[in-house]
Amino acid sequence: MKQLEATPPLAIARGEGPWLIDTDGRRYLDAISSWWVNLFGHCNPRINAAIIDQLGIIEHVMLAGATHAPVVELSERLAKLTGLGHAFYGSDGSSATEIALKMSAHYWRNAGQVKKNEFISLKNGYHGETVGALSVTDIPLFKRIYEPLLRHSVQVPTPDARLAEAGESAEAFALRCADALEAHLAEHATTTAAFIVEPLVQGAAGMAMYHPVYLSRARELCDQYRVHLIADEIAVGFGRTGTMFACEQAAIQPDFICLSKGITGGYLPLSAVLTTDAIYAAFYDDATAKGFLHSHSYTGNPLACRAALAVLDIFESDGVIAANRDKSTQFTKILGEVVAHPRVRHFRQCGMIWAFEVAETAADFASHFHRLALAQGVFIRPIGNTVYVMPPYVMEAADITSLTQAILETLAQMETRK
Numbered sequence: 001m002k003q004l005e006a007t008p009p010l011a012i013a014r015g016e017g018p019w020l021i022d023t024d025g026r027r028y029l030d031a032i033s034s035w036w037v038n039l040f041g042h043c044n045p046r047i048n049a050a051i052i053d054q055l056g057i058i059e060h061v062m063l064a065g066a067t068h069a070p071v072v073e074l075s076e077r078l079a080k081l082t083g084l085g086h087a088f089y090g091s092d093g094s095s096a097t098e099i100a101l102k103m104s105a106h107y108w109r110n111a112g113q114v115k116k117n118e119f120i121s122l123k124n125g126y127h128g129e130t131v132g133a134l135s136v137t138d139i140p141l142f143k144r145i146y147e148p149l150l151r152h153s154v155q156v157p158t159p160d161a162r163l164a165e166a167g168e169s170a171e172a173f174a175l176r177c178a179d180a181l182e183a184h185l186a187e188h189a190t191t192t193a194a195f196i197v198e199p200l201v202q203g204a205a206g207m208a209m210y211h212p213v214y215l216s217r218a219r220e221l222c223d224q225y226r227v228h229l230i231a232d233e234i235a236v237g238f239g240r241t242g243t244m245f246a247c248e249q250a251a252i253q254p255d256f257i258c259l260s261k262g263i264t265g266g267y268l269p270l271s272a273v274l275t276t277d278a279i280y281a282a283f284y285d286d287a288t289a290k291g292f293l294h295s296h297s298y299t300g301n302p303l304a305c306r307a308a309l310a311v312l313d314i315f316e317s318d319g320v321i322a323a324n325r326d327k328s329t330q331f332t333k334i335l336g337e338v339v340a341h342p343r344v345r346h347f348r349q350c351g352m353i354w355a356f357e358v359a360e361t362a363a364d365f366a367s368h369f370h371r372l373a374l375a376q377g378v379f380i381r382p383i384g385n386t387v388y389v390m391p392p393y394v395m396e397a398a399d400i401t402s403l404t405q406a407i408l409e410t411l412a413q414m415e416t417r418k
């Protein structure tokens with residue numbers, strides 16, 4: 001709260017495509033999609049129209065003892081896209097994590113394996129900040145204070161390619177990390193319910209990227225040791241890594257997939273956990289207690305579902321995944337200019353995510369960079385000394401060019417302060 005006095009929040013009056021416009025009429029490129037949620041720009045006419053249409057039909061009805069067309073259609077379309085035919089809805093990413101963790105442990109209980117209730121996650125992983133989700137998150141800044149409230153979980157080595165040894169390929173390193181996962185499972189499978197992982201990119205860790213072979217190996221190991229694989233695609237789903245879902249790049253199907261953020265194009269809070277027939281079957285019982293007793297008041301909200309359906313329509317009608325492939329190649333060329341800067345390290349890209357570290361930075365690098373970039377007309381917020389760009393898919397090459405120039409100008413201005 002005290003820091004707000006020195007850096008007051010930007011007062012946003014309105015949005016327009018990739019632009020945020022403040023109350024003084026100044027324009028800023030939203031380089032990080034408003035915390036990774038926005039896909040098709042602010043005030044997108046097609047998503048606006050869908051929500052307005054739904055407002056005249058039904059705004060909300062409880063999804064217990066009642067149902068409605070938008071949630072049915074969304075469930076069917078998500079099932080087709082993920083290959084997972086059963087959906088459970090929440091209102092944000094953290095509750096999706098909670099749902100997947102609870103459902104996994106409850107599955108094993110229903111299957112008579114009550115001891116299987118521990119969770120594994122990756123070092124530096126992020127799965128949300130409610131108490132259960134924070135238990136499998138591994139970001140000390142968010143976690144340390146609340147440690148006494150949290151349930152024990154185990155972190156296995158991250159395949160983050162930046163941590164590979166000199167001369168070691170990202171693939172070889174990922175396989176080495178998978179060996180560590182296997183060593184843990186070999187010893188603890190009988191007490192482990194699930195392994196939760198951010199596929200391909202660990203966002204909050206600072207856009208840590210890794211080789212897909214880790215996921216294929218993790219899938220094999222989870223099958224071998226009878227442990228669920230939970231894919232937390234809250235940040236990477238909906239095209240962010242270049243495929244609709246990141247798991248596709250490893251050709252695997254998780255036991256649970258958690259979706260949120262981009263699901264409504266950044267319009268309304270909604271999350272979904274999709275799972276397999278086998279898990280569904282374990283809850284199919286006359287005994288109420290064997291059912292999955294978990295509820296949120298706004299579960300499956302019709303307005304949010306309509307926004308999500310509009311998002312899926314745009315993906316289909318505009319061939320977004322293919323169009324992004326071309327954009328991504330083009331943007332990499334433009335943003336790649338930063339590599340020439342002497343303090344830029346580990347420039348990397350995955351789909352529509354770009355990131356690099358800046359060496360020898362002061363402790364206040366992130367907030368300083370953020371403020372200087374604002375003056376250049378760019379809304380960007382580094383994580384520590386990691387600068388990343390995660391643009392709405394409606395950005396054009398010209399926007400990326402001015403964004404790149406603004407990043408370089410910001411770095412130059414920081415250089416003169418030093």
Ligand SMILES: *Cc1c(COP(=O)(O)O)cnc(C)c1O
Pocket residue numbers: 092093094095097126127128129198203204232233234235260261
């Ligand atoms: C953002 C995020 C979450 C939490 O989602 P919220 O909607 O902020 O609760 C969980 N997992 C990942 C990978 C995320 O990026």
